[in-house]
Amino acid sequence: MKKVLFLNVLVMFLTSCQAKYITPEGERLIKNVATGCVLGEIFFEDCKAGAAVTGAATVIDGQN
Numbered sequence: 589m590k591k592v593l594f595l596n597v598l599v600m601f602l603t604s605c606q607a608k609y610i611t612p613e614g615e616r617l618i619k620n621v622a623t624g625c626v627l628g629e630i631f632f633e634d635c636k637a638g639a640a641v642t643g644a645a646t647v648i649d650g651q652n
Contacts, residue, residue, distance in 0.1 A: 613650060620646045
């Protein structure tokens with residue numbers, strides 16, 4: 589319960605500053621990992637595997 593309360597307070601604090609803490613590349617990674625988690629859960633019943641695959645693919649794709 590304390591972790592949930594702390595997380596809520598932290599999110600409110602960070603959003604109240606109205607500063608951008610995540611870069612566009614970071615936003616892309618977060619979105620792809622979340623999508624991979626959902627797809628992994630649907631197809632393989634394993635959220636972690638889907639998130640790991642899409643996260644790794646995003647990182648590899650983003651390398652110059």
